[in-house]
Amino acid sequence: MNSLKNLSDQKLVENLHGLITEERQVLIQILGHLAEICRRRLHSKLGYSSLFTFCVKELGYTESQAQRRVLAMRAIQVMPELETKLSTGKLTLATVSLVQSHLNEREKIQDSKVNLSDRTKLFADVENKSKREVEGYLATQAAANPILARHLTQQKESIRQIGVIDGEALFELKINISKRLLDKLRRIQDLSSHTGKTEKLTGLLDYLTEVVLEKIDPARISQRISVKNLKRNKQCEQGTQGLAQKSEPSAEQITAHGAEQKSALEISLRTFPGKLSEGKTPTLPPPLKLRQSLLQKPPHSPKSPTQPLQFGRRHIPKPIQREVFQKSEGCCGYTDPNSGKRCGETRYLEIDHKTPVAFGGDHSIDNLQLRCRSHNLLAAIQVFGPEKMGNYLRK
DSSP states (O other): OGGGGGSOHHHHHHHHHHHHHHHHHHHHHHHHHHHHHHHHTHHHHTTOSSHHHHHHHTSOOOHHHHHHHHHHHHHHHHOTTHHHHHHHTSSOHHHHHHHHHHHHHHHHHHTSOOOHHHHHHHHHHTTTOOHHHHHHHHHHHHHTSHHHHHHHHHHOEEEEEEEEETTEEEEEEEEOOOHHHHHHHHHHHHHTGGGTSOSSHHHHHHHHHHHHHHHHOHHHHHHHHHHHHHHHHHHHHHHHHHHHHSOOOOHHHHHHHHHHHHHHHHHHHHHOGGGSOTTOOOOOOOOOOOOHHHHHOOOOOOOOTTSOOOTTOOOOOHHHHHHHHHHTTTSOOOBOTTTOOBOOOOSSEEEEESSOGGGTOOOOGGGEEEEEHHHHHHHHHHHHOTTGGGGGSOO
16 A cells, blocks of 8 residues: 555556456456355255355355346346446446346236336446436435335335343334225224233334234244143053043942833833833833943043154145244254255255155155255255256246
8 A cells, every 4th residue: 555655646547447357357356256055955955945145155245246246247148248337346246246136026016027128228227327426316216106106215225223221132124014904903902902012113014024923923823732742641651540430330330220211211101101112111221330441441642753654645634734844943954965954944944855745755854855946956956856846946
């Protein structure tokens, strides 16, 4: 740095322009490397659930830096001529990522790819514009489509840590919601006001998350089922022990019971004399005795979810799904064989067959594993090949 003090003003500016040109060329090379890593699905083999996660955890980018590079890489895959515009400075990494994000949202809304001519026009219109100018231009484009504008507005959200109070980290959450959703939240506040926990929106969110997790969290469901089965088994054991302590009825009990039944039959004959056919003798019920089968009935035991199901059945029952979830600790269990790094992704989880059903694999616990979508797809490509799985790969 001290050597820069000896440079003339003109040389200093010339050197800076040269470094910026080199920086742009390095950026193009970085995007090319990311594209090849994506093509080989190398990030999945290294134990990362997505290319974005790979950029953040492996390469050390911040979330925003990683997002911009991944979006720019996707844009170049569709329009390779963007490399030249990036290298010359007509487009920047920020502007390319903004346009690509806008295109992604349009494709979600219309459920089809944006044609090449529209893409070319969008990128041509934002050349040599600043980030703020591009944001204004894209907002104008979105305003022409009310559905897209509403969708983009609802997509804006941010989470920012604001400090630590009493040892607990606090975050600021910013989101945009529609009036319809706000009315639903207010309605839940009204209905749950007796709990005294939902007066504030933070309490309402905590209440809602607890209600939802009680219904869909496999760990909580399994815990409730285990407690329920333990109580049921305990009740059955207590009932069996009570029956075993009882003895066979005595002769006096049998005689008294028979007399009661005979008296009841005589009363019924006097009351309904025409109910019995002539020549038939009424019979008394058998004497009172204990049901020996109750003494021999074992306590309740839930069915084991580990029992393999019949080959060819695709549906995996919920008890088996929950056991696989618990076995994998609720996250993707893929581990890089070289580094030993575990993926650990907790979103977009799927149950994968170690031996595929197509090859005779069953739904036993030993044949099932929890994988994120990326690593489940990676396993399918390794087993069936990229050509067969081509229809399922994201273009």
